[in-house]
Amino acid sequence: MSGNGRRTSKNEADADAYAIIYTEQQSYNKSGGETAITRPAIRVKPSNPQHKLEEDSRINYAKVYTVEYHMKVCFIGVVSKDSEQ
Numbered sequence: 001m002s003g004n005g006r007r008t009s010k011n012e013a014d015a016d017a018y019a020i021i022y023t024e025q026q027s028y029n030k031s032g033g034e035t036a037i038t039r040p041a042i043r044v045k046p047s048n049p050q051h052k053l054e055e056d057s058r059i060n061y062a063k064v065y066t067v068e069y070h071m072k073v074c075f076i077g078v079v080s081k082d083s084e085q
Helices: none
Strands: 018-023 042-046 058-060 077-079
Touching: none
Parallel strands: 018 042
Antiparallel strands: 018 058, 042 077
């Protein structure tokens, strides 16, 4: 995800590496300054109604996210069937 509300409008961002990710209760919008994202949006079915992704959540396919074994993680849900390819 890109941070600080910048989404993919920051200069070094490669829009082809990003996709919008959102929870079912939300809609998603690209911001006015955001470069064109070509990857399809990913909808997540939350396991709990309290679990919501931020409106500007993005996933960066060009970045490796390492989760160490001692890190606490929270399961928030599953990818919706209509978002699977």
